Amino acid sequence: MTSHPQPSPFQAGTPQPGHGHSVPAGEGPDEPATGARHASGKATQKRAQARRDALLDAAVALLEDGGFPAVTHRAVAHQAGVPLAATTYYFDSRDQLVAHAFTRLVERELAATGAILDGPGSLVDRLTALVGQDRARQLGLWELYVHAGRDPVLQAIARTWTDGCDAALATALRRDRYPHTPADVRFLATLLSGLWIETTVEARPGTAAHDTLTRALNTLRAAKDVSGRLRAR
Amino acid sequence: MTSHPQPSPFQAGTPQPGHGHSVPAGEGPDEPATGARHASGKATQKRAQARRDALLDAAVALLEDGGFPAVTHRAVAHQAGVPLAATTYYFDSRDQLVAHAFTRLVERELAATGAILDGPGSLVDRLTALVGQDRARQLGLWELYVHAGRDPVLQAIARTWTDGCDAALATALRRDRYPHTPADVRFLATLLSGLWIETTVEARPGTAAHDTLTRALNTLRAAKDVSGRLRAR
DNA sequence: GCTAAACTGGGACAAGCGTACCGTTTTGAG
DNA sequence: CTCAAAACGGTACGCTTGTCCCAGTTTAGC
Structure with a gap:
């Protein structure tokens, strides 16, 4: 869509209403302050x-x-x-509208992800639930994610999403006492991405997701067991 | 996209030239037979x-x-x-044009994937090369893949694509004497998908892809070693 | 030759798009 | 109250899109 050069997201070039923030890429993009707008009331x-x-x-x-x-x-x-x-x-x-929408979607998604991962059930069940969420929303999200590869501003948001997922995953692993290094987290997150997008797009029936996740987590435990066993000698 | 109803201008299937293959997936209402066009030359x-x-x-x-x-x-x-x-x-x-183009694209992509996996170099290097191909083309591919999630016809083609990747991967694993079950292949393919799309979209620098793949393949060998060792007792 | 079909290609159409214009209404400070 | 600024909303412009029409050309069978 309009792959304009546009080095800077945009500038305060137009009259522009109250919202004084530029493109969402930053950190707390939407409604950062909004307070005390010169002559605007409440x-x-x-x-x-x-x-x-x-x-x-x-x-x-x-x-x-x-x-x-x-x-x-x-x-x-x-x-x-x-x-x-x-x-x-x-x-x-x-x-710009799409960029803001993307930010909002990512925020909601990260919140939902965190909520699921902090919820009840075994970790593998929670992860399985993660990739099986509302398909329409997931499709839109992935659509935006891929599209983000064509726009530097959106790409930054996409990276934010991935980083957020990694963080949430690390927290979940810690909570469930899975031994893990940062590399482990990245590994699992990458696998999750693949599982997620395949599930969303292809929507095949069956328990493939659950099985794959079980296997991945077992790998984590197994690696620890092996190293522990070897170290114990 | 002008979703006109237009049941039929004057016929069920427009004049339509010689091309004898129907829509790529399924059966499709388009050009049902078309075989042996009566009075067409060569x-x-x-x-x-x-x-x-x-x-x-x-x-x-x-x-x-x-x-x-x-x-x-x-x-x-x-x-x-x-x-x-x-x-x-x-x-x-x-x-219809897009569907046919998608089919052709998937065919070529699978061929290219097979060529890379059948080529020289270690398996991990070949897999790394796979996810590091021309970015623009990869973006287009993923865009199509995700979009396919919204259209049953395209979705079927997307599944074909995934299946083809699995097959190619299995062949490569066999050639390099990696012990593997179908579940292993699926696991690796899913990981590859995640790695692939993250690399394509986010384009982060570094050797994360290579490392992740090394780790995954080591897991395969390790699983065999461990089970072998345990069995040897 | 002739004829009907397949094929070609220039142009036109309505619909939908992003966006800008500009007069009107609402708002809040003085 | 007054009044400038902000917010609003109907409408129009310029453009691109998918698709269709139709007159002209080539081809294959007779």
Whole structure:
């Protein structure tokens, strides 16, 4: 989509409403401060913020069921119940809107991932549940992830996602007393990625995911057992 | 995408030229028989076939670098050096053209994968080379793969792709005398997928891919060593 | 030769897209 | 209250898209 050179994400080039933050790539991209906007009141800000949120939610929803090309200004506006012009008023361009939507999606995904991994059940069950989440959302997410490879700004967000997954995975491994090094985490996360995308795209029936994960975790334990046994000699 | 109902302009299957294969996967409502076109010569057939091939090649090339939305009728026609109308003459719709192009792409990709895995070098080096191929093309491939999750026809092709990768991987493991079960192959292929897509999208520097693959293959050998050692007692 | 079919290719069409314009309404500070 | 700025929203522009039409050309069978 419009692979414009655009070295910088964009600049404060247009009138631009209240939101003073540029593209999401940073760390806490959305609504960082938003406070004390020069001559803006609070009610207005709130309404504007709500509209922005509605637009973002609409974009995410459209992305989920309909895919990438479904996220058009008109569709987003209609879904959010705002006039068409609001989309360009709150977001300089479609690319920017998509970028923000991607950020939001990643945030939600990381939160969901953390919640599942912190939840009940054995680790392998939790991981299996992870890759078997709502397919529509996963498809949209992966679609964006792949698309991110074409845009430096989105690529940064994609890396954030991967890093977040690694962190969540490390926490889960620690909690369940699985011996693990950073390399182990990376290994498992990579496997999880493959499993995740294959499951999402191909949607084959069966327990292949569960089996694969069981095997991977057993490898972890086995490696420890072996080294422990050898060391004990 | 103009999802026109259009039951049939004046016939069930448009004029439609000689190409005798239907939609790549499944059976498809398109060109059911088409065999032995009554009064068609051979020279004409050949020329028509050449054009079809040129169109398909053009579509594949566009798919490779430019991704999915790059495959437009006009772009394909221009790339193939044929007039615009030829695209709708040889393919009923853009979707059909894309499906055929996808099939061809997967075939070629599987062939290329097989060639690399059958080539010289250690297995880990060959696998590393696999995930480090031309990035633009890989991006296009993954884009298509993910998109395939939204279309049953394309999904079937995607599964074919995965199965082909599994087969190629099994062959390579056998050649290099790695002990492996079908589950091992699946495990390794899944890991490879994860590694592949992460490498393609995020393009992080370093030798992480090589390391991860080394580790995975060592796991294979280790499992055998361990079981062998245990059995030897 | 002739005829009907397959093929060619230039052009046109409606639909949908991102985006910009610009007059109107709402808002909050003075 | 006044009033400038911000927010809003209808609408239009320029462009690209997929697809179709149709007159012209080539081909194969007679």
